[in-house]
Amino acid sequence: MNDSLDHWFIREILVHERALMRYLSLSWHWRDEIHDLRQDIYMRVYEAAAKARPAMPKSFMFTTARHLMTDRLRRARVVSIDAVGDLDALNVLVDEISPERRLSARQELKRLTEAFDRLPDRCRQVVWLRRVEELPQKEVALRMGIGEKTVEKQVAKGMRLIAEYFYGGGHTHRARRRGAADADRGEGHGQQQAD
Secondary structure, three states: OHOOOOOHHHHOHHHHHHHHHHHHHHHHOOOHHHHHHHHHHHHHHHHHHHHHHOOOHHHHHHHHHHHHHHHHHHHOOOOOOHHHHHHOOOOOOOOOHHHHHHHHHHHHHHHHHHHHOOOOOOHHHHHHHHHHHOOOHHHHHHHHHEEEEEHHHHHHHHHHHHHHHHHOOOOOOOOOHHHHHHHHOOOOOOOOOOO
8 A cells, every 4th residue: 555645545535525425415315325335436536546646636536426426327227217317416417518508507606606795794604604614503603703593594594595596586586685684784773683
């Protein structure tokens, strides 16, 4: 065993085990196979890294996971209806993205960014720390000097507002969002909300 490869693997791959397990539990229908699947992913990543280290290890690991799941589904003799539905979630046709789909994805990302930017300041910060940086609720509460219940409420509020903007057309709920933003800042009724 190559000692430097082992250290690289621990430092660049194993640190993402929690995210990988979350991804597998959401993507793979057969729960009893997830641990074996994880080991196969690690084995493929390790063997590939022994030949040449990937420039983006985390992305390489998730791409390897997606390809391995796709291979397993293709090799299965009987493909269930559930598995066929999972193929779309696995993004199987990654290599065949058309310019139209790429443009559509950019437009969706732009709308999601707009929705995120419209969140009230504290709500946006809480959502960023919980959903993007994946910090535990307790750590977000400590970092921001607020209660854990407040963190929970702000995440729920942020997700609701983003969904309303993103799926509701963006313009139909402006007044409601403006009112929610004013309430979050304590404006409108001369009183400040506790959360």
